[in-house]
Amino acid sequence: MPTDPLTAHAATLSADAAAVSGCARRLRALASAADAAFPAWFAEAVSAHLTACTIAAEDLSRAAEELAALEA
Amino acid sequence: MTEQRDDPAALLAAARELAEIAHVLRTASAHATAALTDPALTASLRRTPGPGLRAHRALLGALTDRAGLGWALTGGALGAVGAKLGGLVNAGSLPIAVMTTSLRLRIAAVTLRNPELAADPLLSALQDAVAADSALGSARALRELVRDRGMARTLSAMAPIFGEILALRALLDQNPLNDHTAWLIASGMGTATADPLTGLSNRAIARLDSGRGAAVRTEPEPGEEAGLSTRASLLGFLGDLLVIRPTGRAVLETVLGPDGVERHVLLAPGMRMGDPQTDSPGDLLGAFSSTVLDGGPYSRSLAKAVADYGLPEGAELALVGHSAGGAAVMSLAQDAAFAARHRLTHVIAIGSPVDFKKPASPETWVASVTNQHDIIPSLDGQGAGNCFDLHPGWYVVDYTDPTHVFPACHSLEQYTANLTHDLPEARAHIEERLASYAGPVVRRQVYALRDHAAAPAGFPFLTVPTYAHATPGGNVDLPAGTPDATTFTAWFAADPAAAEDLLAAEGRGEAVRAGHRVLAVLRAVDHRGGTLGDHQEVTLALLVHDPWRNRPVGVWRDLLRPPGLRRTGLLPLDVVVSTVCAGDAHRHLWEEPTFTAEASLGLGGASVRLSVEGVLGLTGALGPGVPGRAAGTVLYSGSGGTTLRSCLHADGRVTAHPAPRARLAAGPGDHPMARHLRDLGLHGARPLLCWTGAGQRLRRDAAVPLPHS
Numbered sequence: 001m002p003t004d005p006l007t008a009h010a011a012t013l014s015a016d017a018a019a020v021s022g023c024a025r026r027l028r029a030l031a032s033a034a035d036a037a038f039p040a041w042f043a044e045a046v047s048a049h050l051t052a053c054t055i056a057a058e059d060l061s062r063a064a065e066e067l068a069a070l071e072a
Numbered sequence: 073m074t075e076q077r078d079d080p081a082a083l084l085a086a087a088r089e090l091a092e093i094a095h096v097l098r099t100a101s102a103h104a105t106a107a108l109t110d111p112a113l114t115a116s117l118r119r120t121p122g123p124g125l126r127a128h129r130a131l132l133g134a135l136t137d138r139a140g141l142g143w144a145l146t147g148g149a150l151g152a153v154g155a156k157l158g159g160l161v162n163a164g165s166l167p168i169a170v171m172t173t174s175l176r177l178r179i180a181a182v183t184l185r186n187p188e189l190a191a192d193p194l195l196s197a198l199q200d201a202v203a204a205d206s207a208l209g210s211a212r213a214l215r216e217l218v219r220d221r222g223m224a225r226t227l228s229a230m231a232p233i234f235g236e237i238l239a240l241r242a243l244l245d246q247n248p249l250n251d252h253t254a255w256l257i258a259s260g261m262g263t264a265t266a267d268p269l270t271g272l273s274n275r276a277i278a279r280l281d282s283g284r285g286a287a288v289r290t291e292p293e294p295g296e297e298a299g300l301s302t303r304a305s306l307l308g309f310l311g312d313l314l315v316i317r318p319t320g321r322a323v324l325e326t327v328l329g330p331d332g333v334e335r336h337v338l339l340a341p342g343m344r345m346g347d348p349q350t351d352s353p354g355d356l357l358g359a360f361s362s363t364v365l366d367g368g369p370y371s372r373s374l375a376k377a378v379a380d381y382g383l384p385e386g387a388e389l390a391l392v393g394h395s396a397g398g399a400a401v402m403s404l405a406q407d408a409a410f411a412a413r414h415r416l417t418h419v420i421a422i423g424s425p426v427d428f429k430k431p432a433s434p435e436t437w438v439a440s441v442t443n444q445h446d447i448i449p450s451l452d453g454q455g456a457g458n459c460f461d462l463h464p465g466w467y468v469v470d471y472t473d474p475t476h477v478f479p480a481c482h483s484l485e486q487y488t489a490n491l492t493h494d495l496p497e498a499r500a501h502i503e504e505r506l507a508s509y510a511g512p513v514v515r516r517q518v519y520a521l522r523d524h525a526a527a528p529a530g531f532p533f534l535t536v537p538t539y540a541h542a543t544p545g546g547n548v549d550l551p552a553g554t555p556d557a558t559t560f561t562a563w564f565a566a567d568p569a570a571a572e573d574l575l576a577a578e579g580r581g582e583a584v585r586a587g588h589r590v591l592a593v594l595r596a597v598d599h600r601g602g603t604l605g606d607h608q609e610v611t612l613a614l615l616v617h618d619p620w621r622n623r624p625v626g627v628w629r630d631l632l633r634p635p636g637l638r639r640t641g642l643l644p645l646d647v648v649v650s651t652v653c654a655g656d657a658h659r660h661l662w663e664e665p666t667f668t669a670e671a672s673l674g675l676g677g678a679s680v681r682l683s684v685e686g687v688l689g690l691t692g693a694l695g696p697g698v699p700g701r702a703a704g705t706v707l708y709s710g711s712g713g714t715t716l717r718s719c720l721h722a723d724g725r726v727t728a729h730p731a732p733r734a735r736l737a738a739g740p741g742d743h744p745m746a747r748h749l750r751d752l753g754l755h756g757a758r759p760l761l762c763w764t765g766a767g768q769r770l771r772r773d774a775a776v777p778l779p780h781s
Contacts (some may be wrong), residue, residue: 006116006127009107016100023093030086037080039180045173052166053097056141059134060100066127067107070116 010067017060024053083181084459090174091259091459098167098255101144104135109148142166168243171258175236175243178459182232186444186472194220195229199237228478231447235455260460283523285353285372287380290321290520300516304509306502309339309392310422310488316518318342320352322374322397324381326515329508335388335417336381337509338404340374342395342423342484353400353523363399363425363451370396371403373521375410381517383414390418390509394484395448398424402438405431418506422487425452427462439467439502441491446482467505469498529601530555533723533769541774545656550774551721552657554602557768559595559702559722560673560680562690562732562759566592566752571614574645574748580715581616581643581708584627591615592752593642594690594736594759595705596673596682597770599654607651608671609658610684612745613642616708619715619778634704635719641706646745648684662718662775664709665744675764680734687746692734694762697727702765709775716775724768732762 027050034042107113108131116124135144142165179199183189190196194217201209218226230237235257242254255261292300292315299315301308304327316323316339323339353369383389391401398421404410405419411432419431420439423446431438442449449455454462473481473490480486491499503510528535530553538549571583571590583590597609617623618639623630630640647666649655658666674681678697682690702722710716736757738749749755 005112059140063130063134066130
């Protein structure tokens, strides 16, 4: 466990980026599993969330790298 | 009617997954906000400006990227301000967008179960307006719905999706105070902590319901005994709750099980209708606190009832409650100390918001029966659209009923009818689990529940040490107390020569002069309850100096002192009481010249009607009144050369009437009081001043013999 606060933030955000990437995968699985019982708007909404998750994961990853570079 | 807990499972499973994803996104947003606001990052700007600035930009970019997390500042002071700013500019965040999709999917799932929700154009319009984050549209749609259906039918229509609608509205509005509650409802993480509309703290409101709880044994009301069941069963318990009704009472029963073992059942009814806050813990506020707090006066009063009932060590106990009673018995079941004292085998909650309560003992079997159109069970935020497996070990019956109309669908009558006729499998399952309780009811006790234990009558004024004093009629405890008295005192200007003669005949005292007159007092008291029981007392007295010294100047200041410190007092010439017991006490304990006769005192409409049969009458208007506090009196009495001093203490409010128009009529007979009234010139006189008091508490001390003056 890092004791320096910025290193700790970098590690947390890196893990969050991975978790958000995982969210994108879960959303993709949800979109593919949706059948006729699901409302019509569902596919479009999940697709938008999926795209946003992918970008959010990249943003978080970039922030983690910048924080890590700060302490390097 | 169908039991359809798992239908349509796919939509609810997807909603749950979306809620989990939203939570991950929110957590990541909170972590990024914490990093951005860390002073160590600010310090890095001075130490290494270039990399520090890049890190700042990267974090701020991650938290405000419309294509990514959106406006996602959350947590801490900056998060709160950021959320507020984001609300003002209508900037969306990804966690809320995903949670919104989860809630909309929950509504879609409920709509599959209840097709009438989709077929209802007004309800659909409301759902669309809420999902589109249109405050004006939501308000207009809701107004249309209420205008078309009335409030009761609107609540019934919305009930299956009530929690979701509130959470959607709260997540999407611009009020950051209700976001936490909305998140709790949407994520299924806990009971609603604030009003989802206003953000007003539910817990703060619930804490207004204070009280340690109390339970007082009481008898069933006339006609109830015959309606109570003689054999225990689920329907028997519900039938007993129907007999007791939501009247602020609870019932404890002992049943003889099929194995010959005695077991016990606590029955807790729902909310008492009427005043939202009464002395009963089952009022509206009590229902609220039972729902949102772990424990409240309702559950504590139930615990007091169980303690009073006296369960043997290790005895089995089942708890059955409807509505707020169900929430209260679940609070009781999750009280670790209570669960350690008793073996809680079953909790059955009917139409109760209990989703976030959990019994302390894993051995406790829980059944929750809810009608999807009953809005009360969803007050904790989880209703028909709940997609979380909050309590896998419970037996949950969540059903629909064509009746639909709230509050009828919340009534115990409706639940009992549903379990009797429409839910045979559910009823059979619960009865089977309750098999060890099937048997004759061998003991039953009804309890009146209270927020607070009742203080002793007259506390603290009458809570003083007492000592028994002998009278011919038996022992009397002194000080003698009266918890409830109506008093009337009239001051008259009397003939000084006649007063001197009377005092000389008594052998003590010197009358207080007011100008060229002396002051006589006619005092009537209607005692209700207390040491001497119900009786009337009428006293004719003269205001006198203390036995040792005449203080013509200081007397008025002395009259303002408390009785214990006062020298000036009343010397009773005659006392009339209406009972023999009271006569014995006045005659032997205070040595007053006492007679027994019928007396009556009536006060009302600023007038008085006082009469002592054959002795006096005082009737008429009292005129305008001035409020004040009761003051006690010092009394000098005695016989045979002995002077006794006693204090009469009074507590309560009085009204002084400085311009009374009532007039005194002394009787023509030879009764000593009538004769003294005539001698003092009071026949036909008007009082100088009167005061009256109702609901007073009185306490008269034992008489103390004074040394000879």
